[in-house]
Amino acid sequence: xxxxxxxxxxxxxxxxxxxxxxxxxxxxxxxxxxxxxxxxxxxxxxxxxxxxxxxxxxxxxxxxxxxxxxxxxxxxxxxxxxxxxxxxxxxxxxxxxxxxxxxxxxxxxxxxxxxxxxxxxxxxxxxxxxxxxxxxxxxxxxxxxxxxxxxxxxxxxxxxxxxxxxxxxxxxxxxxxxxxxxxxxxxxxxxxxxxxxxxxxxxxxxxxxxxxxxxxxxxxxxxxxxxxxxxxxxxxxxxxxxxxxxxxxxxxxxxxxxxxxxxxxxxxxxxxxxxxxxxxxxxxxxxxxxxxxxxxxxxxxxxxxxxxxxxxxxxxxxxxxxxxxxxxx
Amino acid sequence: xxxxxxxxxxxxxxxxxxxxxxxxxxxxxxxxxxxxxxxxxxxxxxxxxxxxxxxxxxxxxxxxxxxxxxxxxxxxxxxxxxxxxxxxxxxxxxxxxxxxxxxxxxxxxxxxxxxxxxxxxxxxxxxxxxxxxxxxxxxxxxxxxxxxxxxxxxxxxxxxxxxxxxxxxxxxxxxxxxxxxxxxxxxxxxxxxxxxxxxxxxxxxxxxxxxxxxxxxxxxxxxxxxxxxxxxxxxxxxxxxxxxxxxxxxxxxxxxxxxxxxxxxxxxxxxxxxxxxxxxxxxxxxxxxxxxxxxxxxxxxxxxxxxxxxxxxxxxxxxxxxxxxxxxxxxxxxxxxxxxxxxxxxxxxxxxxxx
Numbered sequence: 001x002x003x004x005x006x007x008x009x010x011x012x013x014x015x016x017x018x019x020x021x022x023x024x025x026x027x028x029x030x031x032x033x034x035x036x037x038x039x040x041x042x043x044x045x046x047x048x049x050x051x052x053x054x055x056x057x058x059x060x061x062x063x064x065x066x067x068x069x070x071x072x073x074x075x076x077x078x079x080x081x082x083x084x085x086x087x088x089x090x091x092x093x094x095x096x097x098x099x100x101x102x103x104x105x106x107x108x109x110x111x112x113x114x115x116x117x118x119x120x121x122x123x124x125x126x127x128x129x130x131x132x133x134x135x136x137x138x139x140x141x142x143x144x145x146x147x148x149x150x151x152x153x154x155x156x157x158x159x160x161x162x163x164x165x166x167x168x169x170x171x172x173x174x175x176x177x178x179x180x181x182x183x184x185x186x187x188x189x190x191x192x193x194x195x196x197x198x199x200x201x202x203x204x205x206x207x208x209x210x211x212x213x214x215x216x217x218x219x220x221x222x223x224x225x226x227x228x229x230x231x232x233x234x235x236x237x238x239x240x241x242x243x244x245x246x247x248x249x250x251x252x253x254x255x256x257x258x259x260x261x262x263x264x265x266x267x268x269x270x271x272x273x274x275x276x277x278x279x280x281x282x283x284x285x286x287x288x289x290x291x292x293x294x295x296x297x298x299x300x301x302x303x304x305x306x307x308x309x310x311x312x313x314x315x316x317x318x319x320x321x322x323x324x325x326x327x328x329x
Numbered sequence: 330x331x332x333x334x335x336x337x338x339x340x341x342x343x344x345x346x347x348x349x350x351x352x353x354x355x356x357x358x359x360x361x362x363x364x365x366x367x368x369x370x371x372x373x374x375x376x377x378x379x380x381x382x383x384x385x386x387x388x389x390x391x392x393x394x395x396x397x398x399x400x401x402x403x404x405x406x407x408x409x410x411x412x413x414x415x416x417x418x419x420x421x422x423x424x425x426x427x428x429x430x431x432x433x434x435x436x437x438x439x440x441x442x443x444x445x446x447x448x449x450x451x452x453x454x455x456x457x458x459x460x461x462x463x464x465x466x467x468x469x470x471x472x473x474x475x476x477x478x479x480x481x482x483x484x485x486x487x488x489x490x491x492x493x494x495x496x497x498x499x500x501x502x503x504x505x506x507x508x509x510x511x512x513x514x515x516x517x518x519x520x521x522x523x524x525x526x527x528x529x530x531x532x533x534x535x536x537x538x539x540x541x542x543x544x545x546x547x548x549x550x551x552x553x554x555x556x557x558x559x560x561x562x563x564x565x566x567x568x569x570x571x572x573x574x575x576x577x578x579x580x581x582x583x584x585x586x587x588x589x590x591x592x593x594x595x596x597x598x599x600x601x602x603x604x605x606x607x608x609x610x611x612x613x614x615x616x617x618x619x620x621x622x623x624x625x626x627x628x629x630x631x632x633x634x635x636x637x638x639x640x641x642x643x644x645x646x647x648x649x650x651x652x653x654x655x656x657x658x659x660x661x662x663x664x665x666x667x668x669x670x671x672x673x674x675x676x677x678x679x680x681x682x683x684x
Contacts (some may be wrong), residue, residue: 048652063655070658087520102664
């Protein structure tokens with residue numbers, strides 16, 4: 001793709017409006033917010049949002065932007081009974097509704113009960129929390145490819161979060177996505193050189209290792225039933241989620257833009273819920289974390305073991321990206 | 330982005346306080362609006378760029394940028410002050426200073442060197458030791474401009490004071506958010522409850538609203554120091570005032586004059602882009618204080634306390650700026666403690682709406 005697509009602030013603004021403000025976005029695991037009052041604050045292409053579990057245990061998402069002047073009412077993660085804006089003290093419940101605002105009694109027709117932080121749509125699938133800024137967005141079920149099925153992990157096996165970490169990069173977010181796709185398709189595995197690639201909506205991809213593909217089973221069908229050591233499946237869900245399944249763990253990569261030329265990668269490592277969690281396991285996840293860090297920090301992948309497949313896959317994704325980002329208004 | 334100055338969303342800020350809303354985000358986030366402000370405010374109004382004692386001796390000079398317009402203030406051999414617009418008169422390019430003993434400037438495009446007296450001189454005026462410049466060809470009479478501030482703040486006799494500490498800090502926000510923040514008594518008891526808001530009582534304020542956004546506020550926060558006590562003697566000319574004496578006069582477009590019992594510490598706020606600004610805080614003390622042992626250290630501690638309170642604001646105000654470019658931001662209603670912010674905003678709107 002031409003260089004300006006990775007540098008231009010105006011392209012970044014278009015991506016924000018047409019991709020990130022429209023699509024379902026994977027923002028957290030349910031295990032990160034187990035209790036009422038738990039919350040996470042994050043930025044989606046500069047848009048500050050909060051995901052919180054309310055008193056009755058339901059998950060909610062809303063803009064992290066005080067209804068008075070727009071200040072962020074929370075940062076990081078934690079547990080609260082209510083949110084209080086640090087600027088002027090306006091307070092909100094865990095659903096984002098205004099509950100208190102001092103020195104506002106004089107304000108004519110100020111309906112405090114109707115004042116709230118702008119909500120986002122939220123859905124949970126396979127213990128992942130997805131949000132959409134688009135109030136007219138169709139359900140995740142209808143619009144997004146089913147990553148879990150593509151990874152061969154839908155079904156009985158429950159996973160838990162073994163590790164989560166963050167890496168920051170001085171590059172456009174799309175370079176990270178491409179690098180993750182390329183590293184998957186160029187994996188130095190004999191079976192991956194004969195990987196089966198399927199395309200999904202909005203430029204999504206599903207890749208299954210040759211061993212599984214040659215069994216004749218459709219991508220994902222019961223693949224977790226008898227995982228073998230070289231089982232590998234990969235899925236890309238636009239705009240920014242890449243996921244990888246190995247025989248005994250999953251890795252989810254979410255690439256967040258923070259500026260036209262800066263990005264933040266969240267990496268989640270998941271293991272079956274009943275997997276060992278002792279020191280040996282912790283050590284193993286630390287090694288895995290180091291490997292991921294090394295792989296992503298390395299220069300752009302070299303070698304072209306799967307160049308035709310890679311080019312075709314990236315071309316498919318780019319067509320959708322360009323059509324959506326640059327469609328005439 | 331829009332530069333419409335009669336937008337309904339702007340008009341909502343001009344309603345009476347009990348019905349008013351804050352300004353829409355584009356006023357703080359649009360490069361177009363910033364260009365409009367440069368033309369209608371910064372190229373027309375009297376601007377306070379520093380203290381006389383910063384250019385005290387013949388040959389002293391001070392470079393300054395007003396938006397993207399460079400100027401230099403010089404003390405000439407005969408002791409007079411001269412401010413010049415340091416751009417090439419032929420092509421408008423910012424001039425570079427030639428590094429030699431004589432003050433000369435060279436145009437990077439045509440290579441022609443200029444002496445200061447060959448550059449366009451800016452109107453210059455001095456009030457109580459403060460140097461003001463004006464880019465306009467026919468500026469407002471300075472005495473008319475300064476009359477209200479002189480009436481309300483003149484008794485603090487800054488002409489009998491000298492600069493003891495100067496703090497320069499860059500902020501990730503539009504300049505108006507910083508100006509409004511300094512007029513905002515609503516946040517004192519919340520964000521600054523451990524610092525400058527600790528003694529402040531919202532019900533004990535005395536407010537005088539003046540023309541075109543200027544105002545004077547009398548309140549009771551007391552000395553702006555870590556222990557909330559004065560570390561210099563009371564300024565002799567206000568010795569009859571209590572220790573908690575606090576005053577803030579806003580001198581539009583971008584200067585907040587703050588006075589306490591033992592010092593005066595004005596802030597000027599300068600746009601450096603549509604979403605960044607530079608804040609300068611000057612601490613002035615009566616000349617006799619400069620004889621005090623450890624004066625410099627003590628004066629620095631006053632500046633350091635301003636830095637501490639500014640750090641409380643820094644992230645907050647950057648998050649405000651971020652929201653200003655969000656399509657999901659909707660300006661909220663104003664509080665009864667935002668009389669001054671409302672007044673400042675309306676003075677600003679009056680300026681950008683002028684022909």
